[in-house]
Amino acid sequence: MGRYVIRRLLxxxxxxxxxxxxxxxxxxxxxxxxxxxxxxDRRLDPQLVSRMREQFHLNDPxxxxxxxxxxxxxxGDFGTTFRGVPVSSLFEGKFQxxxxxxxxxxxxxxxxxxxxxxxxxxxRGRWQDQAVLAVTLLLVxxxxxxSGFVLQLVLGVKLKQNxxxxxxxVAGIQDGMRSYIVPGLVLAGLSIAYxxxxxxxxxxxxxxxxxxxxxxxxxxxRRRVLGRHALRNxxxxxxxxxxxxxGTLMGGAIITETIFNLPGIGQQLFQSVYLRExxxxxxxxxxxxxxxxxxxxxxxxxYAVLDPRIRYE
Amino acid sequence: xxNPSVDTHLLPxxxxxxxxxxxxxxxxxxxxxxxGVVRAVNGVSYSVDAGETLAVLGESGSGKSVTAxxxxxxxxxxxxRIPKGEVRFHGTDLLTMPDDARGQIRGRRIAMIFQxxxxxLNPVFTVGWQIGEMFRVHQGMSKRDAxxxxxxxMDRVRIPGAKxxxxxxxxxxxxxxxxxxxxxxxxxLDPEILIADEPTTALDVTVQAQIMGLLAELQQESDMGLxxxxxxxxVVADVADKIAVMYGGRIVENASVFDGYRAPAxxxxxxxxESIPRVDLKGQELYAIKGMPPNLLDxxxxxxxxxxxxxxxxxxxxxxxxxxTVSDTRGSACHYWREVxxxxxx
Numbered sequence: 265m266g267r268y269v270i271r272r273l274l275x276x277x278x279x280x281x282x283x284x285x286x287x288x289x290x291x292x293x294x295x296x297x298x299x300x301x302x303x304x305d306r307r308l309d310p311q312l313v314s315r316m317r318e319q320f321h322l323n324d325p326x327x328x329x330x331x332x333x334x335x336x337x338x339x340g341d342f343g344t345t346f347r348g349v350p351v352s353s354l355f356e357g358k359f360q361x362x363x364x365x366x367x368x369x370x371x372x373x374x375x376x377x378x379x380x381x382x383x384x385x386x387x388r389g390r391w392q393d394q395a396v397l398a399v400t401l402l403l404v405x406x407x408x409x410x411s412g413f414v415l416q417l418v419l420g421v422k423l424k425q426n427x428x429x430x431x432x433x434v435a436g437i438q439d440g441m442r443s444y445i446v447p448g449l450v451l452a453g454l455s456i457a458y459x460x461x462x463x464x465x466x467x468x469x470x471x472x473x474x475x476x477x478x479x480x481x482x483x484x485x486r487r488r489v490l491g492r493h494a495l496r497n498x499x500x501x502x503x504x505x506x507x508x509x510x511g512t513l514m515g516g517a518i519i520t521e522t523i524f525n526l527p528g529i530g531q532q533l534f535q536s537v538y539l540r541e542x543x544x545x546x547x548x549x550x551x552x553x554x555x556x557x558x559x560x561x562x563x564x565x566x567y568a569v570l571d572p573r574i575r576y577e
Numbered sequence: 578x579x580n581p582s583v584d585t586h587l588l589p590x591x592x593x594x595x596x597x598x599x600x601x602x603x604x605x606x607x608x609x610x611x612x613g614v615v616r617a618v619n620g621v622s623y624s625v626d627a628g629e630t631l632a633v634l635g636e637s638g639s640g641k642s643v644t645a646x647x648x649x650x651x652x653x654x655x656x657x658r659i660p661k662g663e664v665r666f667h668g669t670d671l672l673t674m675p676d677d678a679r680g681q682i683r684g685r686r687i688a689m690i691f692q693x694x695x696x697x698l699n700p701v702f703t704v705g706w707q708i709g710e711m712f713r714v715h716q717g718m719s720k721r722d723a724x725x726x727x728x729x730x731m732d733r734v735r736i737p738g739a740k741x742x743x744x745x746x747x748x749x750x751x752x753x754x755x756x757x758x759x760x761x762x763x764x765x766l767d768p769e770i771l772i773a774d775e776p777t778t779a780l781d782v783t784v785q786a787q788i789m790g791l792l793a794e795l796q797q798e799s800d801m802g803l804x805x806x807x808x809x810x811x812v813v814a815d816v817a818d819k820i821a822v823m824y825g826g827r828i829v830e831n832a833s834v835f836d837g838y839r840a841p842a843x844x845x846x847x848x849x850x851e852s853i854p855r856v857d858l859k860g861q862e863l864y865a866i867k868g869m870p871p872n873l874l875d876x877x878x879x880x881x882x883x884x885x886x887x888x889x890x891x892x893x894x895x896x897x898x899x900x901x902t903v904s905d906t907r908g909s910a911c912h913y914w915r916e917v918x919x920x921x922x923x
Contacts, residue, residue, distance in 0.1 A: 474696040480651045481691075482762065483684025484714060496701050572746045573700055 269561070276557040281334070283553045284546055288330050291542045298322075298346055298540035320346065333546065343543040351547050354532060359551065361437060362528035365520065366513040368448030373455045374506060378499075380456075381463020386490070388468060396460060403457035412450045412523040419446055435525045447524040451517055455509050462505055463498070470498040500570050507563030511556035596668040597624035598802045599648070599687070599770050604662030606643050606826075609655055615873045617643045619826040620662070625770065625802035630793070632805045632813035632834065634849065635823035638870050641806045644823075645772045647672075648804075649689050650679055666770075685715055688763035692775035694755035698747035704731070704758045705743035711765035730761040734791060753784035757791065764795055771796070772804045777812055789816055811853055814838060819906075822846045825871045825881035828900065832907045842909035842918045844888045880911070888913045 299308070299316050316322075321329050336343055342351035384396035420434030432446050433439040470476065471494055479493040518530030529548055536544035568574045606618035618640040625631045633641045646652045648664050650671065664671045666687065671679055691697040699707060708730055709723030718726065724743060731739035734757040747755055756776060763771055773792060777785035793816045796803045805813055813820070813834070820837045822830040822845060830843035841847040848866035868885035871877055877884050883893040893912060900908040903918070911917060 474691060474693060475699040477651060478691060478697045478759075478762075479699070481649055481684060481689045482711060483680060483682075484710070485680070488714065493699055497699070571701060572703075573748050 269565070272561050272564070276554070276561075279557060280550065280553055284334070284337075284550050285330055287546050287549050288333065288542075289326060291540075291545055292326050292329070294540065298542065316346070333543070337547075337550070342547040345541045345544060347541075351543050354544060355529070355547070355551075358527060358529045358532050361526055362514055362517050362521070362530060363555075365444055365447055365451060365517055365526060365528060366510060368444040369452035369455070369513050370506065370510055372448055372452040373459055373509065376452075377456045377459030378463050378502060381460040382467055382495075384460070385464045385467035385471070393464075396464070400457035400460045403453050406453065408450060408453065408519045409523070411453050412447075412520060415446055415450055416523060437526055443524075443526075447520050447526060450523070451513060451520045455513065459502065459505060459509075463502055466498040466501050467494060470494045473497070496570060500567065503563055503566050503570065507559045507566075508556075510559040511552065514555060515552055596665065597626050598629075598667065599804075600624040600663075600665045601644060601648065602663040602665060604644060604647060604664065605660050606640070606647050606652065606662075607658050607660060609658065610874075612874055616876070617826050617873060618647070621823065621826070621828055623821045623828065623831065625804055627769065627802050628796070628800045629819070630796065630803040630805060630817045632807060632817035632820045633823060634807060634810060634813070634820055634846075636808050636870050638873065639823040640826035641823045642774050645689065645774055645804065645806055648770075648772065649687060650683055651689075684711065684768075685766045686768050687770040687772070688766070688768040689772040689774065690756070690759045690763045690776050693779045694752065694759045695747060695779075697759060698755060700747060703744045703746055704750070707747075708758065708762045708765060711762060715766060726765070727761075730765055731758070733764075734758070734761045734795075736761075752780050753787060756780060756784075756788050760788075760791065760795070764799070764801075767799055768801060770802045770804065772806070774806045775808070776805070778807070778809070785812060789813075792816065810838075810849055822849070825876060826873065827881065827910060828908075829882065829910045830908065831900075832903075832909075836904075836907055840918055842903050842907065842914040843911045844886050844913075844917050845882050847917055847920070848885075882911075888916055 299313050299320075299322065321332055324332075333343070342355070344350050345354070380396055380400075384393045387393045416434040419432040423432065431442070433443045434446050437443045473494075476489060476494055479489045484493070514529075516530075517528055518534055520526070521528040521530040522534075529551075533545065533548045535541075536548070601621055601623050604618055604621045605616070608615040608617055621640065621644050623631060623633070633644070635641045643652070643657075647657075647659060648671070652659075659672055662672070666682065671682065698704070705724050705727040708727035709718075709720070712718040712723040712726050713720065728739050728743050731743060736742060736754055736757050742750075747758070750758065756779075760776075771792075776792065777788050780788060789812060792803065792805075795801070803816075805817060807813055817834045819833050820831065821828050822837075822843060824845050830837065830841065830846045832842065836842075837846060838850065841850055845866070848864070851864040852866060854863055866885055871881050871884075877894075879895045880886070880893045880898050883889050886893065888911070890913065896912070898910045898912045900910045901912075901914055903909050903914060909917070
C-alpha cells in the first residue's frame with residue numbers, strides 16, 4: 265500500500281512536467297507582446313522594454329524559458345508578475361475560496377445526486393423515476409450563467425423581499441460557510457444531474473446481479489438487501505466520478521465565482537490570461553493539476569477499501 | 578421437527594398426513610415482455626418428500642429454473658405473474674400466504690443454491706460474513722458466534738482450513754470451493770427443502786462429482802428434500818430418486834430414476850438420454866435432438882415437441898397430449914408413449 269502511494273506520487277511528476285510544459289508552450293504561442301501591453305495605449309520607453317525582456321528571459325527560446333520556470337518552481341518560487349508582484353502573493357486566500365466552493369459543490373453533488381439516483385432506481389419505471397430523469401435533463405440543459413443569476417435573484421433578493429428570510433448570502437464571502445451555499449449549489453448543478461443518472465444506472469445494474477438474488481433467497485428483508493448487499497457495490501463507480509469531478513469543479517468555478525463575486529482562483533486565472541501574466545496562469549494550473557492528481561489517488565485508494573478484489577502492491 | 582428454531586413458525590395446516598413435504602400443483606408462470614406474454618411455466622406439478630431427491634431435467638428455457646424461483650418466491654413480479662397454481666409446503670399454499678409468513682420460510686426452511694457461485698456470492702463481503710449473516714439476521718446471533726458457526730459449516734462442507742479462510746473473499750476461492758460456500762450458506766439453518774439450480778454446471782467434471790457427492794451426503798445426514806435442477810442427465814443418475822423432465826414449460830415425463838433411465842416413456846427423454854456421450858460408442862457421431870427448443874412466444878400447436886419428434890403422427894400437431902398414466906409412479910405426455918417405451922426396453 266505504502267509503496268503503491270509512493271509510486272503513484274512519482275508518476276505524478278511526468279504528468280506535472282507535461283501539463284506545465286504544454287501550458288507554457290500555449291501561453292508562449294499567444295500573439296502580442298505582454299511587455300508592450302503593460303503600457304496600454306502609450307508606447308513604453310524602448311530601453312525599459314528591452315530591460316524587462318531581459319529580466320523575464322523573454323528573448324530566450326521556449327525550452328530555456330521553461331527550464332528557468334521549472335527551476336524556480338522547484339525552489340518554491342512561483343516568480344513575479346510583469347508588474348513586479350510575487351505570484352504567490354496573488355494566490356493568498358484565493359485557492360482556499362475556490363477549494364471551499366468546490367468542496368461545497370461536491371457535498372451537494374454527493375448528497376443530492378446519490379440520494380435522487382437511489383430513489384429513482386428504487387422506483388424504476390414509475391412516475392417518480394420519470395420525474396427525476398426529466399429534472400436531470402433540465403439541469404443539464406441550463407447553463408451556469410442562467411441558473412446562477414436566477415438563484416441569486418430568487419434566493420438572495422426575492423426571498424428577502426417577500427418573506428424577510430435573509431439566510432442565503434449571494435455575494436462575497438463575508439458570511440463564512442453560509443456564503444458558499446448558493447454558489448455551491450449552482451456550481452454543482454450539472455454534476456448533480458450526471459451523478460443522479462450514474463447512481464440510478466449503477467444501482468439498477470447492481471440489483472440485477474446474481475448475488476442480490478442470493479440475498480433475497482437467503483430470506484433477507486428488502487431493506488437489508490438494498491442497504492447492505494446492493495449499496496456498497498453500486499457506490500464503487502460513483503466514487504470514481506466524484507473524485508475526478510473535484511478537479512473539474514475547481515477549474516470550472518470561474519463563472520460561478522464571477523456571478524457571486526467570490527474572490528477565488530478562477531477570477532484570478534481569467535484576469536491573468538487577459539493581462540498576459542503567463543507566470544500566474546501556469547502557476548494556477550500547476551496547482552490545479554496537483555489537486556487533480558491527488559484526488560485521483562485518493563479515489564484509487566478508496567476503491568480498494570470498497571472492493572476487496574482490488575489490492576495494490 | 579428436526580430444527581427446533583423453526584417450531585414457532587409452524588404452519589396452520591402443517592400435518593404429517595399423506596400430503597408430500599413440498600408439492601407444486603398445476604403451476605403457471607408468465608412474463609410480460611415487449612414482444613408479448615411469455616408463458617414460461619404451463620401447469621407444472623411435482624412433489625418432493627423429506628429425504629427424497631427429485632431431479633428436474635430439461636434444456637434452457639424449459640421453465641425448470643422459473644419453477645424453482647416461484648417456489649422460493651424470488652421471481653421479479655412484475656414482469657413475472659403467477660396466474661394459476663399452488664406451491665404447497667406441508668399442505669399450505671405458499672403463493673397465497675402473506676409476505677411476512679413467507680419470509681419466515683424463505684432461506685430458513687426452503688433454501689436454494691445457484692449455478693455460478695462466483696456471481697452468486699457478494700464480492701465485497703467475506704465468506705464468513707455471508708454465511709454468518711444467516712445466523713445473525715434469522716437467529717439474532719452475535720457476530721462472534723455467527724463467525725464460529727460459519728467456520729463449523731465450512732468444515733461441514735469440507736473446505737480445507739476453514740478457520741483460516743473464513744475471512745477470505747469469494748474471489749479468493751476456486752470454483753468448487755465457492756459452490757461449497759454457497760451450500761454451507763443454504764444449509765445453515767437446516768432447511769427442509771434444498772433447491773439446487775444447476776449446481777455443477779460451471780464446474781470441472783471431477784469437481785462436479787465431488788459437489789454432487791457432498792449434496793447427497795448432506796441430504797442423508799439431515800433428511801432434506803432435494804430438488805436438483807439440471808440439464809445434465811449424467812450428473813443426477815447416481816443421486817436422484819425420481820426425475821421430472823420439462824419441455825416448453827411443461828412436465829413431459831415423470832418417473833423413478835430407475836425406470837426413466839432404463840426405458841424412457843417420452844421421445845424427448847429418450848433423446849436426452851441418447852445424447853449423453855458414451856465410452857462404448859466412442860468414435861461414432863454423438864446423437865443430438867434435431868431442431869431448436871421451442872420459442873416460448875410462439876409455441877407449436879398440439880404437442881410442443883412435435884416439430885422435433887421422430888414418433889410424430891398427425892394428431893400430435895393438433896392435440897396437446899395430457900400427462901398419461903404409465904404406471905402408479907409414472908406419467909408421460911406423449912400420445913405414443915407405449916411405442917417409445919417398447920423401443921427403449923429392447
